[in-house]
Amino acid sequence: FKVYAIDKNEDALKYGREHGFIMDSELKEDELVKKADLIILSLYPTDNVKWVENHHHLFSSDTLITDVSGIKMAIVNKIQSIIQKGEFIASHPMAGKEKSGVEYASASIFKDANFLITPTSINSQKAIDAIHDLAETLEFANIEIISPQLHDEMIGYLSQLTHVIAISLMNTHDNVEHLIRYTGDSFRDLTRIAKINENLWSELFILNKKILSSNIDNFINEMNEFKKILDDEDIEAMKKKMILSTERRKMFDRK
């Protein structure tokens, strides 16, 4: 593959060239866009929309465009309605780190990860197949094709709610510094993702507000139920909750 990159950060481009991630080019940005067979948008969600608004006149009828955004409904239809030539098909490689920047790049994070393709009714089978091939080439463990709606509902629970929980658990008590000496693995596991890029995630949360807010409600109801059982010392109800969570979590163990 011939891979080129466009970035406002010159140091990132330099690092990418020096490490062989991207190729050097004499071409200007507009020329690179014109010549590209596949464009992978890796900006924040709403910046992807803006970039397409400003560059879609450079696309040809053969240009395939995809993205890596963590939410879909708020941007997919918008981008598809802007584009006049070429095709946009959304995807979500579910792999990442708490640290951002090209210097933290690692091909190994794809190995155990899921890759989601979220086509709409206007996408072609050819485009779906091309992105599927890309995900296979990158060695993702599992590739799924789902609707933008189902994507955002799942992400609201599996990813966004978990991040709100981690943030809130970390913020529940002030003066936590003295607790470090007494901390076990469970607290570290539950708060690992409390280290979070506030610019990206506040945007992701607001773009999926309705779904996330309802997930927070459902979770708080479940916590309140558990608290009532505890306050009542209803030991049998408590055991039932634990047996249910144990059975369910076993299904999520990696094979």
Added chain:
Amino acid sequence: FKVYAIDKNEDALKYGREHGFIMDSELKEDELVKKADLIILSLYPTDNVKWVENHHHLFSSDTLITDVSGIKMAIVNKIQSIIQKGEFIASHPMAGKEKSGVEYASASIFKDANFLITPTSINSQKAIDAIHDLAETLEFANIEIISPQLHDEMIGYLSQLTHVIAISLMNTHDNVEHLIRYTGDSFRDLTRIAKINENLWSELFILNKKILSSNIDNFINEMNEFKKILDDEDIEAMKKKMILSTERRKMFDRK
């Protein structure tokens, strides 16, 4: 060290002997208790109390007794008031697995772990030193001496609240089986401890009810605050929460 074990499960004893964890002995249980220099109670918290009630007549003035319980206030004073000869000093090795049974035994889980000693005013320096030596011998990374009260307050937040969260997150949605294909690392990390021994943990929770219940309240308040900020699209307040959680979580990274 000469290590012997008493267990109602004969298979566990057999496994322990075959793997060299414990020694064989012709002595009956009462004789083993009489001869022991150090007794490590590894029963459920209230069963520890019952066992001491039934066996303390066998202790000599040199017998040192400790435990491994996850809560302290509910049992430490009780056990100390029962004993007439010998000394009970409570401790909490903060290492474990989601699976129980001697076949899952592993010495390596102590390497990165904390060991807490929770003496009361009646404990001797000699007893504290002896348990400190034990924890060093077992190669715990960090050994701390704190009061039973502080122990239970910390555990209520760092361990018990995190388990209630994991259980509740796992139980928030029914029919989760189809979600397995889309799950990323964050959900798996936050629910790992939703696989839980319902008999042990329901007892631990009820014995620390007041502290745990107030921790659940504080956490739910924090979640509700976050939900309000989200519903209001107060992006600056949301970023503040994320910056705070990020800063705090960094302190908990292993050195």
